[in-house]
Amino acid sequence: MFPPIQDLYRIAPEIVLCGFGMLVMFLSPLVSKARQGFLAGVALVGAALALVATYFPLTQPGLAYSGLFRADSFSLFVHWIVCGAAFLVILGSIHYLKRDDLDAGEFCALILFATAGMGVMAGAHELLTAFIGLEMSSIASYILATYRRDAPRSNEAAMKYFLLGSFATAFFLYGIALSFGATGSTHLDLMTPLANDSAHTLLKIGLGFIFIGLAFKVAAAPFQLWTPDVYEGAPAPVTALLSTGPKAAAFALALRILASIDAAPPLWFWALWVAAVLSMFAGNLSATVQTSVKRMLAYSSIAHAGYILVALAAAAATDHPAEGIAAALFYLVGYAIVKLGAFLIVAQLGGPGEQRVDIDDFAGLGRRQPAMAACLSLFLLSLLGLPITAGFLGKFYVFNAALESNLVWLAILMALNSVIGAYYYLRVIVVMYMREPAAEVAAEPVPWTLATVLWIAAAGAVYAGLFPGRIIDFAAKAALNIR
């Protein structure tokens, strides 16, 4: 039986992404090695059209496929983050792929498939659908992580990612099974424990496993151990994607579960609290001693996962989670845009084979490539949370949500962590502007594609930092529509 047309409208972005992914795969053998840019162009159109296609769910919100999928402003918000991230990553990696002689076709197609998976996670209203989305995005990510086939670190990264990621999905799936046993349903709105003694306990264990699975995916401590190696080993544009899209999607799923299953908030609250504190400290303290910028940014992702978990804990601690959810969404936007920019800069400055990603290699960048240095500084300052950047307002809203839920200590611990963060972000800026390079390096010209991405990211970071009105309004609306 053919599904009703509204259902198709509601998954229009995923249809576009998958369609273009297949189109790129199909075209890939037909295009010569020299014209790989064409494939990336097609993929770019796909990502852009997916953004445009969010118009359909925007005008036709509601449940699709008998409640498996839900198109509402919340899922739309996350769609914009993940599709936007995919668009920027594809655009920013065109030159990288050409420079390192990598196939553009599969790369772009995999990004599109991964993004479709993230879209499914964002809109899933039923746990097995969410699982399918998670697997779609994960499997594509595993391949992407090993995309530099002949680089041992890339292979190591993919292997670690794959093994630990499989564990995480297994936890997640087992959690779903247990929850299903306890509630008799996997639809988020129907998951109330059955009327027998063991159902409550079973649901608790199930939700605990689901939490562990998601914590793996967002790189929250104590399940963060894979992150530095994977982020460092994977090609930098892939890291840019991994640290933004899948994270946003996994957080979206966690928020959806928190808001929809009544048993989840009280059970998850302390888990979130502890995970937030551990992630912040583990990420920040480890980042201070790194010598590679790429690895430092990887640890900083862990810390940022911790900051977002603070917002989640704030949402879990109260009956009116809207403020915490909106804060998490806003933070994700600000975080994604600058993190992506920072990793793409690392990809460019690393040079062929990403040989030059140590902090010392950035010495004298302020003189050599002032625009790149200025952009990277802006991104780092935003990650650090300095005013007039998106990162500051993100922190501001998270603080606000935490205090609204009376989590004063969590807010203070987060504040202290921001200061630890200042140390290592500023260290990079110090090296770029205040230290002379050991050997003179020729500045590689920045391709226009990457320059465009960086301009968009920089403008976005400042815009969201100065005029957050529209974004936070929409995030607040999304937070209210989540269930």
Place this chain on the structure above:
Amino acid sequence: MQQSYLLSILTFLPVAGTLALLLLRDEDHLWIRRLAMTTAVVEFGLSLMLLRGFDAHSTGYQWEEFRTWIPQPPIHYHMGVDGLSMFLVLLTTLLTPISILASWKSIDQRVKGFFICLLTLETGVIGVFVSLDLFLFFLFWEMMLIPMYFLIGIWGHGRRIYAALKFVLYTMFGSILMLVAMLWLYRITAVAGYPTFDVAQIQSLLTSGTVTLPLHTEYWLFGAFFLAFAIKVPLFPLHTWLPDAHTEAPTAGSVMLAGVLLKMGIYGMLRFCVPLFPDAARHFAPVIAVLAIIGIVYGALVAMVQVDLKRLVAYSSVSHLGFVVLGVFAFHAISIQGAVYQMLNHGISTGALFLCVGMLYDRRHTHLISEFGGLATPMPVLAALYLFSCFASAGLPMLNNFVGEFLILAGTFQKHAAWAAWASLGVIFSSVYLLWSYQRVFFGGVTQDKNGKLPDLDIRERGILVVMAALILCMGIGSTFFTRRTEAYTQNVLQLMQRPQAYNAGGAIVPGAGVNPAAYSSAAFSVKSK
């Protein structure tokens, strides 16, 4: 209505200047300097309009601007000045062109970046002084860190990177906790049904008793705000970043740092800590006063044994700002008046000292006292102007610091005689370290051959120091010009400290609230200040 944009123009004109600077070529040093100087001078001229239209009798904010900015949570673009902030804005706009002039020749590397940082810094500092919304205030407060960080880190000396990082981390540590406190305060107003970040509104909610803070909450809030400001001032024992930052910063950086950045801390105490959380302020006042006195004496003693001239001036700042903090937390109309005035004086006289030290550095590339000696012979003009600044800083009558210190001590003495007695030690010590160092640098025979042929001040340097010296003299003689305009604020801040419930409690826990500020009439005041 034309005037109501003045504060915005003042705040953002320097940034506009930096944008214009970006259009110039990097090598075009002369035009970069000229453009920066023009911006700063125009800025100063515009800021004089504040003085011209200022209503000395009004206790409210003037030249207010109010616009909605972020709807949720309600954050407004709210600016305004009163007697406290107006002069601080003027001090900033005055010291900026002077700093630019002082760096005219000494900065020859990355000139464009330097002036961009300096002008951005000016925007940040002015923004801090004129913001009347907690969020906006915090935004400028943090924003100004970055240009200062670069000023120290790129154009500084020796251990500049260490000093720059220390400066930023210290400040951020305090300010991030202040941000949490700001949001907490916002939460409290929101729970009471008046969600706002607006300083004036929060103030009236608290003063009228519509919103009451539980005592413990007030302690915590006060603590968080105070920590941020005390680091900035800096109050003993949080001062350790200051000597490093000062010693390594370029001259312009030191002048701005000592001249206006430290004042932001005192400003914060006077604008937020004291009027918003008076009970906590009274509760902690003895502790703070003791720390301030330790700072006065300790700063002076440490300054005495410095071998580095710039470090000496830096420690003298610790000592002098101890006076200011003491004046604020004596809660006496006269001592607060003195504190407000002393902020301006310190900016001018310590600024002048840093400029002199910077001119010595330009010639010899060292700050070590032992490298100098007998400089009065080759450089009589510098020797004379340096001595004048030393006298001002040591609090010689007729010069500016005397008035401020006298008012602080006089006011404090009436409330706490012992505090004033201990603090006055600092006045004595300050003459010791200043004159002793002066003697070693300028008097006697020329000890090193290199020093024998040092060129004396050129016309630019003379101009800078003469302006400073003239201001020192004018502020020493014509202090009523300033105090008349800050008086309304001083009276007001003591009134704002009173809470309805404090009266109900019978004043047992609030010794300061019983004093009627009106008792110190303006007539008595002007006599004293002369």
